[in-house]
Amino acid sequence: MDIPISEIAKLLDAEVIGDGSVRIKTISGINEAEKGHLTFIIDPKYIPALKKTKASAILVQADIKCETGIPQIRVKDPRKAFKILTDSLAPPPIEFPAGIHPTAVVAEDAIIGDNVSIQPYVVIESGVTIGDNSVIGAQSYIGHFTTIGSNVKLYPQVIIRERIKIGNNIIIHPGTVIGSDGFGFDKNEDGRYTKIPQIGGVIIEDDVEIGSNNTIDRARFDNTIIHRGTKTDNLVQIAHNVEIGENSIICGQSGIAGSAKIGKRAVLAGQVGVNGHVNICDDVILGAQVGVPSDIKRPGFYMDTPAKPHMEVKRRWAQRRLVSEALKKVKEHEKRLNELSGEKE
Template identity: 45%
Template sequence: MKLSELAERLGAVLEGDASLEVEQVNSLEQARVGELSFLSSERYHSILEHSQATAVLVPADFEGSASCALLRVKNPDRSFGEAALLFYAAPPVPVMGIHPSAVVADDVVLGADVSVGPNCTIEGHVKLGDGVVIGSNSIVGYGSQLGDAVYLHASVTLREFSKVGNHVIIHSGTVIGSDGFGYSVEPDGSRRKIPQIGIVVIEDDVEIGSNVSVDRARFGKTVIGRGTKIDNLVQIAHNVTIGPDSVLCGQVGIAGSTKIGAKTILAGQVGVAGHLTVGDRVIANAKTGIVTDIGEDTHVMGMPAVPKKEFQRGYFGMLKLGALRKKIRKLEKQIDSLIKK
């Protein structure tokens, strides 16, 4: 694709030879002639100066130097995603209809243009909306409801009575609606299983990565709010509520009955204790341990979680302990010498 055409499709301002050809996308470091890349942060300016890419997407106000053509856009990250799709050879669209090896209950309600792949099981009283795709070896449990344009990739398990909104994507290996982890302690110290009779509700425009577990509620519902994005290997316990447009990165674990606010970001391996409230627009750095309620618009880190600036002051103070120890020893020697005199 010529740069002139690419610029037009992306709404970009081109600086360079419009006749140059681009065939695929790549990173700044690895891009070669015929490839497009993007500048996502000022920290990569030095890489851009030596990049062998044919063209690079940069912010509209970029003022640095480059050895290649530039495409000025409002948001390079977003535009790069749009450009990548132009060069991506997508796999074939799933064939509409039910594969002969799938087991579908007689009372299942199918919307228009539904695709059910090989070896799937769709249990009774299920309702599938228009344009739903159920990947091979997936299970949709009894009484579940899926909205329009839901995509379950291969080997997804949706347990009974789950409710999924419109335009939801769930990746392979994920289990929605498994039993919550709840046991009562008997007089002899043994543990008795507590029935988990609630459901899971996944609202519109949610995407859930692979090998995620979202537990059904003990009673009531576990809720994943509209527009929330969940990375791989995340554990969400029973009766958790996650607000709209939140982000949960890999290996986050949230204990039961905790409420996560809207537009909150939990970075990798964040742990949240049970029965807490984490407010709107909270950011928790990687490996943060949240053990108390967190107010809205707070940036926390550490274990236990404290405000970011407080953690940094403590950390940098710790780095000075070695020098402080030497200074104290020196002062002790001076005091001893004065006492001896």
């Protein structure tokens, strides 16, 4: 890419402030940008960073006042504009040729759809079905009787165990394991633990994206279910018999214990922990490091551990601050009274 910002503005139906002939070679974050880079601002709090950025131009939300000598492209929605730019100007996606690599091991009875790419050292067991236009990345493993839909992309070293159902239009990033045994053990009278068989499966519905190094356990009975449109970050643990509603977001290092049910359009920020057998209703947002020990029955934004409505948490924080300030003043008065008492004596 090497184009003037005036051409970018035309693409975005945007206004240019400054020199429209400045040429852009790539897109970067405000702190990483160099000469020839385009960066963006969607929040006024980042305006001070403009003093240090080396970017040649800035994509700015139209209602943000931004006084700088750097040329600006002013748009209503920078996030949407950036997506248009990346879709239009980014390098073309890597294409994998259809076919089975000679080093792959594919069972004779496996059903492989049209235009499927099976990369080096893949193992596909008996009874597997893979839909059209899917890619199975290098060193991946597909277990017995698993079904994978169409337009599915498995990056390298994904493991999908036996009797798992993967829908259509799904992306699974490297290192993820789907269908591990749920964590279930009975304690014997002698103190030893006996494994409880985990004979259920996992269902991943259409349009789901799963980050790297996720572990999604199979159910003890029935299925662990990730419903349509849900996206998970890296390092997410989803235990046996969990059900996650449609169009939810699960951020990194979150853990969801067995048989928890999470509603539609949920957002779990980083390092959220959800207790087993908990039910969370639709439209709940859980802030970072929130612990959920019991059911959440009302939509809203929750913080703290145990999870509480965020306004309640903020009020408690304010009260603690006020109490702390009051105690400080009391100690100052006590000190002064002691000093006065000493002077009288």
